[in-house]
Amino acid sequence: MSEWLVHPGLLLVLGAFALPWLRGGARSAAVLALPLAALFCLWQLPEGALWRAQWLGYELAPLSVDKLSRLFATIFALMACGGGLFALRQQSRLEIPAAYVYAGSAIGVALAGDLVTVFVFWELMAVGSTLVLWSAGTAQAWAASRRYVMIHLLGGVVLFAGITGHLLDTGDAAFVRMAPDSVAHWLILIGFLINAGAPPLSAWLPDAYPEASWSGTVFLSAFTTKTAVYVLLRGFPGTEFLIWIGLFMVFYGIVYALLENDMRRILAYSIVNQVGFMIAGIGIGTEMALNGAAAHAFTHIVYKALLLMSAGAVLAATGRRKCSELGGLFHSMPLTTICGSIGALAISSFPLTSGFVSKSMVTQAAIDGHLLWVWLALAAASAGVFLHAGIKFPWFVFFQKDSGLRPSDPPASMRWAMIAFAFLCIALGVWPEPLYRLLPYAVDYVPYTAAHVLTQLQLLLFSGLAFFVMLPWLKRTPTLTLDVDWLWRTPLPALARGAGHAHRRLRDGLAARAGTFAARLAAGIRRHREPDGLLLRSWPTGGMALWVMTMLLAWLVLYYLP
Amino acid sequence: MKPHWLDEPKNVKLLWRLFLAVLAATVLAELAIALHPHFEVESLFGFHAWYGFAACAAMILAAKGLGLLLKRPDSYYEADGDE
Numbered sequence: 171m172s173e174w175l176v177h178p179g180l181l182l183v184l185g186a187f188a189l190p191w192l193r194g195g196a197r198s199a200a201v202l203a204l205p206l207a208a209l210f211c212l213w214q215l216p217e218g219a220l221w222r223a224q225w226l227g228y229e230l231a232p233l234s235v236d237k238l239s240r241l242f243a244t245i246f247a248l249m250a251c252g253g254g255l256f257a258l259r260q261q262s263r264l265e266i267p268a269a270y271v272y273a274g275s276a277i278g279v280a281l282a283g284d285l286v287t288v289f290v291f292w293e294l295m296a297v298g299s300t301l302v303l304w305s306a307g308t309a310q311a312w313a314a315s316r317r318y319v320m321i322h323l324l325g326g327v328v329l330f331a332g333i334t335g336h337l338l339d340t341g342d343a344a345f346v347r348m349a350p351d352s353v354a355h356w357l358i359l360i361g362f363l364i365n366a367g368a369p370p371l372s373a374w375l376p377d378a379y380p381e382a383s384w385s386g387t388v389f390l391s392a393f394t395t396k397t398a399v400y401v402l403l404r405g406f407p408g409t410e411f412l413i414w415i416g417l418f419m420v421f422y423g424i425v426y427a428l429l430e431n432d433m434r435r436i437l438a439y440s441i442v443n444q445v446g447f448m449i450a451g452i453g454i455g456t457e458m459a460l461n462g463a464a465a466h467a468f469t470h471i472v473y474k475a476l477l478l479m480s481a482g483a484v485l486a487a488t489g490r491r492k493c494s495e496l497g498g499l500f501h502s503m504p505l506t507t508i509c510g511s512i513g514a515l516a517i518s519s520f521p522l523t524s525g526f527v528s529k530s531m532v533t534q535a536a537i538d539g540h541l542l543w544v545w546l547a548l549a550a551a552s553a554g555v556f557l558h559a560g561i562k563f564p565w566f567v568f569f570q571k572d573s574g575l576r577p578s579d580p581p582a583s584m585r586w587a588m589i590a591f592a593f594l595c596i597a598l599g600v601w602p603e604p605l606y607r608l609l610p611y612a613v614d615y616v617p618y619t620a621a622h623v624l625t626q627l628q629l630l631l632f633s634g635l636a637f638f639v640m641l642p643w644l645k646r647t648p649t650l651t652l653d654v655d656w657l658w659r660t661p662l663p664a665l666a667r668g669a670g671h672a673h674r675r676l677r678d679g680l681a682a683r684a685g686t687f688a689a690r691l692a693a694g695i696r697r698h699r700e701p702d703g704l705l706l707r708s709w710p711t712g713g714m715a716l717w718v719m720t721m722l723l724a725w726l727v728l729y730y731l732p
Numbered sequence: 733m734k735p736h737w738l739d740e741p742k743n744v745k746l747l748w749r750l751f752l753a754v755l756a757a758t759v760l761a762e763l764a765i766a767l768h769p770h771f772e773v774e775s776l777f778g779f780h781a782w783y784g785f786a787a788c789a790a791m792i793l794a795a796k797g798l799g800l801l802l803k804r805p806d807s808y809y810e811a812d813g814d815e
Contacts, residue, residue, distance in 0.1 A: 428791065549787070629784040644792065
């Protein structure tokens with residue numbers, strides 16, 4: 171048995187370093203085989219803490235498996251494989267290896283039994299994802315990657331401080347359920363939430379992801395936010411204020427996506443929106459809600475990758491990403507249109523798609539908990555998802571007014587990646603049983619009841635009606651919308667430039683002043699060291715005799731004093 | 733080249749009629765299917781239909797309002813030395 175104890179995450183991370191040495195068919199085979207090998211190794215692992223180590227007196231478990239970690243590691247490996255297939259024709263030789271380091275470390279987080287291992291893989295993810303962003307090779311991607319890595323290193327520092335505090339408080343490194351009851355745990359929670367794209371720092375996500383290459387964004391969409399969902403599921407289930415964070419993210423994502431013109435930024439905002447559903451589920455914290463959050467993370471990775479693949483295919487074919495410049499592509503890209511629309515239906519939780527079976531569990535948990543307002547908000551948000559991702563994205567990109575562009579469907583590798591993920595979206599929606607068996611708790615939920623299907627159809631179709639009725643209000647304009655990232659893109663750099671300027675002036679002023687002072691001091695010393703100066707001139711004898719007499723007199727007076 | 737069938741106004745009108753018929757059908761189906769409402773508000777007739785519509789209208793209006801404040805030309809960040 172023990173010979174199978176290969177760490178699937180490390181396999182992917184180390185395997186990534188072999189990729190740059192391969193060419194042609196061997197490289198393609200390795201790209202596809204590596205994640206599949208990781209998946210195979212993962213399923214050979216029994217449950218429990220498999221690796222143990224001692225470090226500074228703490229007990230570490232770098233490889234430990236249970237149902238929840240196996241679920242996330244499985245979808246991460248599948249995603250790496252699908253993304254690798256989609257990216258096979260990518261010119262950049264850096265992107266896939268970087269993406270595999272990124273995916274492998276995400277698997278590492280999922281299989282980590284202690285907080286130290288979580289932190290190590292967490293930081294490795296930041297490195298891998300930044301390299302994926304870099305490999306796009308444009309000036310915008312470079313600027314965005316610097317902002318991106320800054321936020322993630324900040325999050326890493328906060329997490330590190332939290333973990334250190336936790337180790338000191340408890341003396342135990344095991345990654346177990348925590349509650350926000352101490353400074354250390356708050357810091358850990360904040361570190362996790364930054365990667366989840368939670369407010370107020372959610373802007374890093376729509377700022378960075380759309381700047382990656384046509385294939386890079388597909389990788390980026392999958393791992394960072396979903397590992398954050400995973401660690402929140404394990405570390406902070408049932409933390410009530412996460413419900414409100416989640417609901418904020420849900421509506422933030424919708425409203426910003428409605429304002430957005432860039433097709434990939436629309437999809438990036440809808441990542442925040444979908445992660446909001448998961449975080450709300452974690453906040454509700456019942457078994458049904460946690461199952462729903464985990465299942466939704468699983469299905470979300472698949473349909474979001476599919477949506478970004480279709481957007482990537484459009485970008486690769488046309489070089490354009492603004493809705494106001496696209497449209498009418500269904501004429502010449504039928505396969506991309508169909509796959510993109512399947513992804514759009516899945517994200518909107520249409521019956522017979524994967525989103526329907528996973529998101530329903532979260533809303534059902536709100537109903538079971540009698541949380542009327544939460545449920546109303548989640549229902550409104552479900553309608554809103556159809557609005558911004560379900561219709562807006564396919565409508566403006568593939569239909570609406572004809573842009574006159576006639577690009578053809580992408581090459582075979584990209585087509586097959588889209589077909590495979592579109593198949594998964596439908597298959598998980600029609601046969602949810604295999605997914606349910608992977609979930610951490612036993613599933614006692616039937617999504618396909620006549621009542622549920624009907625109410626969901628009403629909700630979605632009438633939001634579709636709202637879209638078409640209010641279409642003039644949704645006309646695309648060549649604009650962007652200010653977000654919190656404005657703070658670190660405009661006033662903070664200006665402040666830093668201003669401060670730098672002031673600092674330079676102060677420094678120059680001080681240096682000039684110090685220079686004159688030193689010169690004056692030197693001149694003074696020199697003057698006093700000249701033959702007639704204070705230090706070198708000879709003293710007259712008369713003067714000496716006078717001082718000696720004064721001293722003697724003083725001594726005499728002191729002697730006769732009582 | 734023959735125009736695509738989706739490009740003909742006649743067919744678009746047909747699609748609209750079909751869509752409206754489906755909408756009406758989903759609401760009328762409530763008469764035949766028991767919905768097991770959990771919250772009181774759910775038992776209002778066609779709740780999910782008008783709630784979905786109203787929620788979407790509200791979100792579009794909210795986005796529109798926010799857009800007035802926060803929209804900028806998409807060359808906004810290029811100006812300030814983003815390299």
